Amino acid sequence: MKKQSEVVAELSDKELILNVYLTQGIMIILALISGFFVFDHWHEFQDLFKPEITFIILVGGTVAFVIVLVDVILERILPKAWMDDGGINERVFEKMSIPNIILLCLVVAVAEELLFRAVLQTAFGLVIASLLFAVIHIRYLHKPVLFINVTFVSFLLGALFYWTGNVLVTIFAHFVIDLSLGILIRLKFQKSSRHN
Template sequence: MRKQREIVAELTDRQLVLNVYLSQFIMLLLAIILSFFVFDHWIDFLELFQGNLLTVVFLSGAIATVIVMVDLLMERVFPKEWLDDGGINERVFRGLTIPKLFLLCAVVAIAEELLFRAVIQSTFGLIIASSVFALIHIRYLDKPVLFINVCLASFLLGGLFYWTGSITVTIFTHFLIDVILGLIIRNRYLKQVKRSVVK
């Protein structure tokens, strides 16, 4: 993990964002390839995208709000160093325009949910899919509070997919979580920059 931090530290913010896109492209490609083996017919895969629009919006909004509120509560309860991811999330989001932030969050939500929920969970079940999802966030392994938080979010998304049978709900929930937290990180950074300019 130290080696990963050293590599990340050497990257510019732009290179870091490009690496996020590259990793998501690999996940999406993997999801597409594996779906040929998991689903007998494309119709089985397409059925996962069911869902009434109002249900998707309200259910996703409610779950995303709960997860974001827990994140914000954790910031008030735990010491800052317990929640420090090495500044990676800040570096990813701080320089993005709002449309670029929305695009990045959409790509992440689609790629990760298709791979971990639609493909892995459909094949191996909730526990394996959610555990693997949590483990890909390797930079959190030496931060128990962050890792437990990612695990809980992962199992919640997995449970949501199990309960609704709709990948649309989990994609939109994941998207909302990332967008809201990304906007919070971006706004905090911009306020910090303004304060330092005023001084």
């Protein structure tokens, strides 16, 4: 059986992005199906969406800022090999337009937070949902620093959901994290392209 990195290497950039959208679609479907069994009534699910815009931006944005800052610091101080995910993030974001990065990051944030926070954390608790979230990032399993990092982020987002009871806060935080890191990857690629 081929490793994930080998399978990814055989995909074109378009196929890779299509696969990202496909997996997120599957997560949304899983969230909706499993949510049907987790919540007795539709309003229980609806109650997890509190449109408190200022609170969402302040709390979710602050958590996202801290996570992105830590990630940028780790990128600067640790050996490149420790932070290398096999080039998947680079292939996804390097040549993508800003509107496409925004769309992709929004889809990922909504799909993953619906499944892992709204449904799985509600059903099984913070620890199990956070560990499952970390484990689905399978390409990080053989990279200890990346795996610890994604596990920490997962538990932090889980704690944020536990504390606020508002999945919109974790969706916003997740979106800002992915968007910031995606744009940083794109900017780094553009800068290196100009120098070559």
